[in-house]
Amino acid sequence: MVTIKNIADSLNISTSTVSKALNDATDISAELRQAVLEKAVEMGYTTKSSRKKINRKLAVLIKNMAYGTQKDFGYNILLGFRQAAMNRDWNVEVVDVTRDLMVNEKYDTYLLKHGFSGAFCLGFTLRDPWTTQFQTSQMPTVLLDNFVSENPHVACIGTENTESMEYAIQHLVMLHHRRIAFFCGEAHSRVSQDRLDAFERAMEAQGLKVHNEMILFGDYLTPEVRNHLAPAFEKNATAIVCANDIIAANVIDECVRCGRRVPEDVSVIGFDDIPLASITEPPLTTIRQNRKNIGMLAMTVLSELCDHVPIALVQIRPQLIIRGSTAKAPEL
Amino acid sequence: MVTIKNIADSLNISTSTVSKALNDATDISAELRQAVLEKAVEMGYTTKSSRKKINRKLAVLIKNMAYGTQKDFGYNILLGFRQAAMNRDWNVEVVDVTRDLMVNEKYDTYLLKHGFSGAFCLGFTLRDPWTTQFQTSQMPTVLLDNFVSENPHVACIGTENTESMEYAIQHLVMLHHRRIAFFCGEAHSRVSQDRLDAFERAMEAQGLKVHNEMILFGDYLTPEVRNHLAPAFEKNATAIVCANDIIAANVIDECVRCGRRVPEDVSVIGFDDIPLASITEPPLTTIRQNRKNIGMLAMTVLSELCDHVPIALVQIRPQLIIRGSTAKAPEL
Numbered sequence: 001m002v003t004i005k006n007i008a009d010s011l012n013i014s015t016s017t018v019s020k021a022l023n024d025a026t027d028i029s030a031e032l033r034q035a036v037l038e039k040a041v042e043m044g045y046t047t048k049s050s051r052k053k054i055n056r057k058l059a060v061l062i063k064n065m066a067y068g069t070q071k072d073f074g075y076n077i078l079l080g081f082r083q084a085a086m087n088r089d090w091n092v093e094v095v096d097v098t099r100d101l102m103v104n105e106k107y108d109t110y111l112l113k114h115g116f117s118g119a120f121c122l123g124f125t126l127r128d129p130w131t132t133q134f135q136t137s138q139m140p141t142v143l144l145d146n147f148v149s150e151n152p153h154v155a156c157i158g159t160e161n162t163e164s165m166e167y168a169i170q171h172l173v174m175l176h177h178r179r180i181a182f183f184c185g186e187a188h189s190r191v192s193q194d195r196l197d198a199f200e201r202a203m204e205a206q207g208l209k210v211h212n213e214m215i216l217f218g219d220y221l222t223p224e225v226r227n228h229l230a231p232a233f234e235k236n237a238t239a240i241v242c243a244n245d246i247i248a249a250n251v252i253d254e255c256v257r258c259g260r261r262v263p264e265d266v267s268v269i270g271f272d273d274i275p276l277a278s279i280t281e282p283p284l285t286t287i288r289q290n291r292k293n294i295g296m297l298a299m300t301v302l303s304e305l306c307d308h309v310p311i312a313l314v315q316i317r318p319q320l321i322i323r324g325s326t327a328k329a330p331e332l
Numbered sequence: 333m334v335t336i337k338n339i340a341d342s343l344n345i346s347t348s349t350v351s352k353a354l355n356d357a358t359d360i361s362a363e364l365r366q367a368v369l370e371k372a373v374e375m376g377y378t379t380k381s382s383r384k385k386i387n388r389k390l391a392v393l394i395k396n397m398a399y400g401t402q403k404d405f406g407y408n409i410l411l412g413f414r415q416a417a418m419n420r421d422w423n424v425e426v427v428d429v430t431r432d433l434m435v436n437e438k439y440d441t442y443l444l445k446h447g448f449s450g451a452f453c454l455g456f457t458l459r460d461p462w463t464t465q466f467q468t469s470q471m472p473t474v475l476l477d478n479f480v481s482e483n484p485h486v487a488c489i490g491t492e493n494t495e496s497m498e499y500a501i502q503h504l505v506m507l508h509h510r511r512i513a514f515f516c517g518e519a520h521s522r523v524s525q526d527r528l529d530a531f532e533r534a535m536e537a538q539g540l541k542v543h544n545e546m547i548l549f550g551d552y553l554t555p556e557v558r559n560h561l562a563p564a565f566e567k568n569a570t571a572i573v574c575a576n577d578i579i580a581a582n583v584i585d586e587c588v589r590c591g592r593r594v595p596e597d598v599s600v601i602g603f604d605d606i607p608l609a610s611i612t613e614p615p616l617t618t619i620r621q622n623r624k625n626i627g628m629l630a631m632t633v634l635s636e637l638c639d640h641v642p643i644a645l646v647q648i649r650p651q652l653i654i655r656g657s658t659a660k661a662p663e664l
Contacts, residue, residue, distance in 0.1 A: 149498075160645065163481055297641065297643065304632070309622075311649075317644045
């Protein structure tokens with residue numbers, strides 16, 4: 001076990017200085033504090049509360065994801081995580097991570113400085129500064145939908161993408177669709193790439209051709225959806241699989257605006273099954289991610305990582321929810 | 333919740349007959365007992381002890397795998413599973429599954445009849461009769477190294493294969509090997525196929541050509557190893573990656589017998605890191621599976637499945653253990 005004395009010795013400073021740095025005291029310089037924190041992380045120092053398993057706390061770090069109200073994607077994930085944490089006597093703090101914070105603080109030293117034993121990170125993209133740090137982090141970390149290789153401190157959790165896309169494509173094929181577009185979402189996200197791979201495999205498994213012109217990335221606010229729908233329809237797409245329900249809802253709105261009927265002219269499938277999915281017009285056929293289960297499992301996994309069990313990946317089963325936005329393909 | 337009365341009503345028999353069948357009483361016919369058990373499984377009936385969470389028991393079902401002594405592959409898996417089960421007040425029974433049992437009993441009704449809430453299944457191959465039943469089983473089941481699609485009651489656990497093969501191939505490439513053979517093990521096993529896929533991806537990632545003549549399946553008792561080594565050496569293989577340590581140990585023995593030095597003439601890498609790996613001559617470089625962690629996690633996952641959390645897949649990190657069986661490639 002690494003002690004404060006070990007850290008002090010290796011930096012050739014006093015134990016009281018190390019203690020000040022770890023407890024965020026004001027009477028040492030910012031540079032020295034940072035040097036102590038980095039050495040503590042490097043040596044694998046863990047706080048007393050982490051070791052004694054009392055008053056331990058975990059961070060839920062959130063970027064690019066809404067979670068405040070029941071309709072938001074992150075809400076049920078947080079709910080599940082908090083419930084599981086309560087059952088195991090962990091405290092949880094939720095932190096909205098800004099780009100400024102990521103630029104000014106290293107991920108590991110941020111957690112150590114604030115007394116977190118580990119973190120569950122939601123919504124980080126490949127462009128966020130902390131994402132590269134996850135590859136070498138020494139802090140127990142669970143990432144939603146974002147795989148990191150070869151780091152025993154970091155696990156990924158998510159919904160099985162292969163099965164998800166198989167459900168979507170099988171459903172469309174049963175409805176005689178053959179020309180299927182895929183609206184991927186954010187290009188710089190690991191989960192978009194994984195779902196695209198899974199989409200291509202599922203299409204091939206059904207003997208369907210993947211048309212590159214029908215695979216489109218974007219944030220999918222309404223104007224962007226407009227620009228992407230045109231090429232898909234030019235290629236006679238009769239169905240559009242979307243990487244999340246918000247994209248799918250925008251696609252439905254935009255189809256209506258330009259005179260295409262859903263599902264008579266075009267079928268639309270979402271992903272996630274957030275509350276929005278059941279109140280679109282028509283309600284959305286979608287791949288359900290059980291977000292409460294994801295949150296609960298993330299807590300279990302984080303707790304195992306804190307006990308040095310090197311989990312790499314945990315995936316849960318998706319579920320196809322059939323509603324009104326899919327129907328038999330039109331005769332072209 | 334499904335009751336004995338529900339089962340009785342749906343079969344149009346008395347509740348006492350259902351009770352007799354579920355409790356394995358002798359005064360009803362085998363056919364009727366089986367019909368009751370199958371209906372109970374179909375309706376999702378769970379035993380009272382499962383529901384009340386007292387005196388619950390789980391089965392560890394073992395096929396084709398040694399586990400009795402510390403040197404056996406299954407020993408630490410069982411140890412981890414038992415320890416985790418004890419911490420959560422589950423009872424565990426270990427069952428050696430025979431082919432006869434699988435032919436004469438259905439998997440689900442076997443578990444229900446013997447009062448098991450779920451099972452951890454080790455060593456089943458694609459040819460074992462129960463393997464197809466895992467696809468439709470309604471009983472919480474964790475499979476080691478054997479993935480089943482689209483069944484929310486069944487999860488797979490294992491070691492991350494992609495990373496494992498990356499470690500092996502990266503290590504060999506650093507030692508200037510380019511012509512690398514792969515001895516896969518049992519062809520009818522899911523994990524052999526997954527590791528082969530991972531081997532091919534890792535070779536490609538390093539810009540190396542996969543030679544089909546150097547990829548060989550088999551049980552790898554000594555005579556078979558002999559037959560497989562010849563074609564690998566004909567193709568100038570300088571390194572052999574093996575799907576488990578027992579194959580690797582046989583490869584080393586056979587190399588010595590036919591006058592090839594390990595590691596001077598040929599490098600050998602194993603998989604698993606069972607105790608044998610450190611006592612071969614030379615000791616074996618291998619990919620460690622942390623089998624105790626796998627056992628502990630299997631228990632956690634089974635417990636989540638019993639609570640209806642539909643986990644599909646859990647993978648743990650491998651670790652490259654460098655010993656004496658790998659060295660710089662010979663000049664050819």
